Amino acid sequence: MPKRVLTGTVVSDKTDKTIVVSVERRVKHPLYGKIIKRSKKYHAHDEGNVYKEGQTVRIEECAPISKLKTWTVIGEVDAHRAPETTSAASAA
DSSP, X not given: OOOOEEEEEEEEOOSTTEEEEEEEEEEEOTTTOOEEEEEEEEEEEOTTOOOOTTOEEEEEEOSXXXXXXXXXXXXXXXXXXXXXXXXXXXXO
């Protein structure tokens, strides 16, 4: 079974080697049909204490590390980065 990968915002980085990531999803209300936001917080392992509050990161499911931590950080999602095809076309 493949590991789940989620994208969310770092809410807390106060603990050592751990960050709390808030992941938001959009669901349709069963009766009224309005799209509403639901969020959930995940504790993720950050080995080097690299990620700070407010950053957008990708987390991956892993074997349990502690009571609450079953996710590890893959890396930061950079919203301002240009797509690879655009940078390759401008370099040519």
